Structure formats: structure tokens, C-alpha cells
Amino acid sequence: MLDIPFWKRLLILGLVALGLLYAMPNLFYNRVEQHNDAIAAAERNGFESTEDSAARAGWPDFLPSGLVNLGLDLRGGAHLLGEVHVQDVYKARMDALWPELRDALAAERGTIGAIRRVEAPEGELAVEIGNPDQMARAVQIARGLAVPVTSLTGAGQDDLVVTASGNRLGIALSDAEKTAADERTVQQSLEIIRRRIDEVGTREPTIMREGKDRILIQVPGIGSAEELKQLIGTTAKLTFNPVVSRTADANARPGSGNVLLPSMDEQGIYYIIEERPVVTGEDLTDARPSFDQDGQPAVEFRFGPSGAKRFGAYTSANIGQPFAIVLDDQVISAPVIRSAITTGSGQISGAMNIDDSTRLAVLLRAGALPAEMTFLEERTIGPELGQDSIDAGRLSAVIATVAVVGYMIASYGLFGVFASVAVMVNIILILAVMSMIGATLTLPGIAGIVLTVGTAVDANVIIFERIREELRRGKRVVKAIDDGFSEAMSAIIDANVTTFIAALVMFFLGSGPVKGFAVTLTIGLVTSVFTAIYLTRLMIVVWIDMRNPKQLVL
The missing domain is CATH 3.30.1360.200 (Gyrase A; domain 2)
Structure with missing residues (x-):
């Protein structure tokens, strides 16, 4: 039957009210953002300054404070592409190995003779011994310092290659160990960069590996690429x-x-x-x-x-x-x-100001980068450009919404008004869900919302057309509406499931802009089904209860 139980009505209205509550902080974006930053700064520093206390008081603690994070193209920020000098690790490994090798060879100085380190190619270790006749023993000692490579591809191989020529002993990392070391170095650099950026309270940075030894870093809201380079590029050893x-x-x-x-x-x-x-x-x-x-x-x-x-x-x-x-x-x-x-x-302590001490503490907590980074590409996106993008996105969303609302009202009258209200609520619910999960909104994400505005009424169009067919068959208003919702359900589910699968594929296999589009589209599909089927139905039922119409022109 068309009637909706009281508890279901409360549940539907409750979900809508919850959506309004969680989307509300975005209307006061700057105040809420300062409130959140003040809390994060107090947690990082272990105390709350006067400025943090004032910023925190700008938004009540009992209200939700989640925001839709703005991406680099909307907020402005910095973009860097860095190359990790993985060869630095080879040199560091050889420098660290030398004291241990020196002590091991010195223990048999009477046999091997005098030992000294000599010049060698970058990333290699060369040692001359006084008694070339005992080179085999020196090689044996050096190989005793090798350990198995800790990687699947290097299983069964040692991490060191030991060679001998005359009175010169040469040591270098094996190819398997270099491959494993390169992987560890880039992964460690990724983690340290992520910790350093997270420490200063930036929102939703993009930090990802590109190719063999490059790292892409995009941080919305930071002042400039130079500022980001200072934070990332310092080794803090x-x-x-x-x-x-x-x-x-x-x-x-x-x-x-x-x-x-x-x-x-x-x-x-x-x-x-x-x-x-x-x-x-x-x-x-x-x-x-x-x-x-x-x-x-x-x-x-x-x-x-x-x-x-x-x-x-x-x-x-x-x-x-x-x-x-x-x-x-x-x-x-x-x-x-x-x-x-x-x-x-x-x-x-020493010659430092508060900013210096805060930055040094951040760098020390995050740890030292395992190798130097060279920045191959750097770009600063100003907040003015981001604001232009926001304005353009807002304008496109408004135009699309007005066009859809106008078409629905012109086509279906009062029921078109119900569908338009559902579309508005759908947009609010999208923002609410994104705020709750901390999702990032980008320009492609705005495109996903605009597309959702257009597709959100698809379910209502299917339902209203089914209702029209039932009315033409001479059914009563209530029966026609009930059958219209029931008969349209399978088509609505099928259409949204197929689109949902496509959105999931874009999310898991896509990157950057594609992923931003997929996020809003996926959330929009779920919320649009809820508003089209349940919220629209509730408004129609309330209208029938109030008016009890004998005829319906649709």
C-alpha cells in the first residue's frame, strides 16, 4: 500500500535532518576551518595558545565540524614532482659498512697486513691490504659481513658483491640489493613526506609514487611551492x-x-x-x-x-x-x-624563533629523508585561480539545477515540485556525506555533482511516467501512484547499479581528476535513490493525506 508507517516517516525525515546538520558547517567554512586547525595545533604542540583558544571558540564544540575539503584546483596550493636520489643510499651503506669491515680485517692484521680505505667509485668501498697473498682471507672476511637480500625477487642472494684485484678489495651492493634498496628508499621517502605534511595540519594532500624513483606531491592550502619545498626538502638529520x-x-x-x-x-x-x-x-x-x-x-x-x-x-x-x-x-x-x-x-636551544622550533620539532618527529630529493617540477596555484574555479563550478551547478527544476515543474506540475525538492536535498546529502568522510572536492568532483543533478531526477521521471500509464488505464489516484512506484522500482535499481559499478571502477582504477569525479558520482547515486524513492514518496503521501484528491492530472 501507498501508506508509510510512522516509524519510516521519522527515519526518512531524521536522515534528511542529519544530512542538513552535517552539511551546515560548509556554510561557515572559514570559522569551522579555523576551529579545526586550532584543535589540531593544540594536539600537536601539547598546549593551547591564546590565538588557538579564540579560533576554537568561533564554532561550538557540540556541533559537527567536518568540512568538504577543497582540492588543489579549488583552494590553490602547491604542486611538486620530486626525484629521489636512490644512489645516496648506496654510499651511505658503504660508509656505514667501513667501520665494521675495518674492525674485522684489523683483527687479523698480523696475517693480512696493514689496511686502508682508498678512493672508489660512488657507492662502492675499496680497501688496500698490506699482504696481497692473503687476499683470499680478506675476501672471506668481507663476505662474512654479507646478509641475504630481504625481498622476494632477491631470495637466495646476498646483499654484497666482493671482488679482489691485486692488493685491492672491492665491495658493492648486489643488483638484487640495489633493487630492494631502491624500493625501500622510495617507500620510506613517501612515508616521511606524508608524516611531515600531516604534522603541519594540511588537508587532504596527494602524495603518490610516479615511475621508479619519482614522487608527486600536491598540497591544497599551502602558501607556495617554495614553502612546501622547505618543509619536504630539509633532511633533518x-x-x-x-x-x-x-x-x-x-x-x-x-x-x-x-x-x-x-x-x-x-x-x-x-x-x-x-x-x-x-x-x-x-x-x-x-x-x-x-x-x-x-x-x-x-x-x-x-x-x-x-x-x-x-x-x-x-x-x-x-x-x-x-x-x-x-x-x-x-x-x-x-x-x-x-x-x-x-x-x-x-x-x-639556540638562535631560533617559535616558527623555527615548531618546524624543527616537526622534522625531528617525522625523521630524516633516506636520500636527497631533486624537484623536477614545481607549481604554485594561487587562491584567486581556485576562487575562479569555485565561482565557475557554482555557476554551472546553479544553472543546471535551475534548468532541471524548471523542466520538472513544467512537465509534472506539483509532482515536479516534489522532485525538485528531492534534488535540492540530494545535493545537501552529498555534501553531508563528503563532510562526514572527509572527502575532497575538486573541479571534476563539481562536474560529478552537476551530473548527479541531471541524473537524480531520472528515477522520478520513470516513476511519474509509470503513474501516468496507470492513470490512463483508469486506476484510482492512490492505486495508480502505488503501482507506479512499485513497477518503476526494478528499472531504477538496474540503472543505478550499472552506473554505480562504472563509478567504482573509475574510483579504484582511476587517479587524480577521475577519482574526484567518481567520488561525488558514487555518493550522488546512493543519495539520489534515497531522495527519489523514499523522500519523494513521503511528500506525495503527505500531500494525499492532506488533500485526498479524487483526480490527478500528471
């Missing part, structure tokens, strides 16, 4: 190294196992430090902006259990000695160890 000496000579020879690095704060001062660090930034578990005892911006950090243990052991054994805090090959500071630091926490 933090180490804590023993200090050998301090000098003003930029050409001083550091000696074997040591390096000469400039001071970040003291102009013309250099430190000779041990190359092997006590602990590194990888041992950090947390880093937060704070203030030192003089009220100056600083960064508090905390080590994990293993890092805290090593740092505690070193400071206990070197009280009264300086140690260097090194960031990206510059000595931030070189404090003297006054007492053992066994708590696993400390503070970095």
Missing part, C-alpha cells in the same frame, strides 16, 4: 657526537674517523667531532616545541629505550666533556656534560 676539539681554522685536518663541521650559532667557529654518533634522530620517539629556562624558543626531545640507554651510558662516562648536537652537518650546540643524562630526554 640529527646526531649526537663526541667532540674532539674546537677551532677557528676552516681548513683544519680532522684526522681519521673524525669530521670538521661549522657551528650554526657561532660565526667562524668549527668543531672536530667523531664521525660515528652516540645516538641519532632515529632513536627519538618525540620532539615538541617549548621554551628554555631563559624563555627562548627551544625543542624538547625524548629517546626510546635503546637510545636512552646508550645516551645515558655515554654521558655517565664523559662527565665534564662536551658533546655536539648536529643537525644537517651543522653543530647546533656543544654543551658540556654536567651530570649523567639517564632520563632519555633533553632540550635543543
Whole structure:
């Protein structure tokens, strides 16, 4: 029967009201966005500033605060295409291997003779031994440092290739290990870039791999490509190294196992430090902006259990000695160890402002990029262009909606009004669902909404035409309407299911603009079925209950 039970009426109206509630924050976009940013900033920093508190008060906490995120083409922002220098990892691996190989060969110095590292091609390690007759033993020792490749394609192969020529021992990564290392490096770079961007509260960035060693980064809402490059391009390699000496000579020879690095704060001062660090930034578990005892911006950090243990052991054994805090090959500071630091926490202070301390904390939490990146393409999309896109999209949506509404009213009269109301509610429900799931709206997404406006009335057209046929057969109004809805149901379901399948294929196999179009189209299909079948039917039933018409001209 055409009658709708009371609980179903409440459910339909309740879903519509819920949609209105969750779509409402988009009417106050800037206020809600500032409210959300203030909450995120307080969570990141561990405290709420006066500005954050004022921004948070701009929108009630008890109301929904989800927004439809605007894509790069609507909001403006930055676009970068970076290339990861995977070869840097080969060199780093050989540099890290040298101390271990040196110690292993030195243990048999009496047989092998003197050993020294010599020049070698980038990413390779070359060692000369004093007794060429014992080269076989040296090769055996070097091969003992190899481990199996940890990848499916490299199963059964070692990570090192050891060669010998005269008194020269050569070591390099095997091809299988290079392939596995390249994959790990790009994936690690992707994850670190994603963490760095997420840390500063940007919304819905696009970070994806392109080709073998390239990464595409698109971040809506950020000021410029240069700002994004500063955030991503900084390696933030933090180490804590023993200090050998301090000098003003930029050409001083550091000696074997040591390096000469400039001071970040003291102009013309250099430190000779041990190359092997006590602990590194990888041992950090947390880093937060704070203030030192003089009220100056600083960064508090905390080590994990293993890092805290090593740092505690070193400071206990070197009280009264300086140690260097090194960031990206510059000595931030070189404090003297006054007492053992066994708590696993400390503070970095120096010539920095609040923005510097916040950025440094972000970089330290995210970790160091495993390899350098070169940006092959960079583009800044200004907010004015984004606003033009929004205005054009809004205008197209308004024109499409007015045209559809006008056609429906002209064709079906009062029932056309009911269908038009359903179309309006359908758009609101699309925005509500996108706000709830945090989906991103792009220009193709607007095209999907405009298309949904056109297709949303398809179900109503099918239903109304079926009702017309039933009326021509002489059926009563209520019976004709009831049969019209029943007979049209299978055609409506079939049409929407096939379109839904196509939208899912576009979503899972497409990328970028195609995916943005598929998101709004998929959501629009679901909401349009609800509004066309259930909401329109409810309005018609309420109208029949109120008017009890004996005739219907449709």
C-alpha cells in the first residue's frame, strides 16, 4: 500500500535532518576551518595558545565540524614532482659498512697486513691490504659481513658483491640489493613526506609514487611551492657526537674517523667531532616545541629505550666533556656534560624563533629523508585561480539545477515540485556525506555533482511516467501512484547499479581528476535513490493525506 508507517516517516525525515546538520558547517567554512586547525595545533604542540583558544571558540564544540575539503584546483596550493636520489643510499651503506669491515680485517692484521680505505667509485668501498697473498682471507672476511637480500625477487642472494684485484678489495651492493634498496628508499621517502605534511595540519594532500624513483606531491592550502619545498626538502638529520676539539681554522685536518663541521650559532667557529654518533634522530620517539629556562624558543626531545640507554651510558662516562648536537652537518650546540643524562630526554636551544622550533620539532618527529630529493617540477596555484574555479563550478551547478527544476515543474506540475525538492536535498546529502568522510572536492568532483543533478531526477521521471500509464488505464489516484512506484522500482535499481559499478571502477582504477569525479558520482547515486524513492514518496503521501484528491492530472 501507498501508506508509510510512522516509524519510516521519522527515519526518512531524521536522515534528511542529519544530512542538513552535517552539511551546515560548509556554510561557515572559514570559522569551522579555523576551529579545526586550532584543535589540531593544540594536539600537536601539547598546549593551547591564546590565538588557538579564540579560533576554537568561533564554532561550538557540540556541533559537527567536518568540512568538504577543497582540492588543489579549488583552494590553490602547491604542486611538486620530486626525484629521489636512490644512489645516496648506496654510499651511505658503504660508509656505514667501513667501520665494521675495518674492525674485522684489523683483527687479523698480523696475517693480512696493514689496511686502508682508498678512493672508489660512488657507492662502492675499496680497501688496500698490506699482504696481497692473503687476499683470499680478506675476501672471506668481507663476505662474512654479507646478509641475504630481504625481498622476494632477491631470495637466495646476498646483499654484497666482493671482488679482489691485486692488493685491492672491492665491495658493492648486489643488483638484487640495489633493487630492494631502491624500493625501500622510495617507500620510506613517501612515508616521511606524508608524516611531515600531516604534522603541519594540511588537508587532504596527494602524495603518490610516479615511475621508479619519482614522487608527486600536491598540497591544497599551502602558501607556495617554495614553502612546501622547505618543509619536504630539509633532511633533518640529527646526531649526537663526541667532540674532539674546537677551532677557528676552516681548513683544519680532522684526522681519521673524525669530521670538521661549522657551528650554526657561532660565526667562524668549527668543531672536530667523531664521525660515528652516540645516538641519532632515529632513536627519538618525540620532539615538541617549548621554551628554555631563559624563555627562548627551544625543542624538547625524548629517546626510546635503546637510545636512552646508550645516551645515558655515554654521558655517565664523559662527565665534564662536551658533546655536539648536529643537525644537517651543522653543530647546533656543544654543551658540556654536567651530570649523567639517564632520563632519555633533553632540550635543543639556540638562535631560533617559535616558527623555527615548531618546524624543527616537526622534522625531528617525522625523521630524516633516506636520500636527497631533486624537484623536477614545481607549481604554485594561487587562491584567486581556485576562487575562479569555485565561482565557475557554482555557476554551472546553479544553472543546471535551475534548468532541471524548471523542466520538472513544467512537465509534472506539483509532482515536479516534489522532485525538485528531492534534488535540492540530494545535493545537501552529498555534501553531508563528503563532510562526514572527509572527502575532497575538486573541479571534476563539481562536474560529478552537476551530473548527479541531471541524473537524480531520472528515477522520478520513470516513476511519474509509470503513474501516468496507470492513470490512463483508469486506476484510482492512490492505486495508480502505488503501482507506479512499485513497477518503476526494478528499472531504477538496474540503472543505478550499472552506473554505480562504472563509478567504482573509475574510483579504484582511476587517479587524480577521475577519482574526484567518481567520488561525488558514487555518493550522488546512493543519495539520489534515497531522495527519489523514499523522500519523494513521503511528500506525495503527505500531500494525499492532506488533500485526498479524487483526480490527478500528471
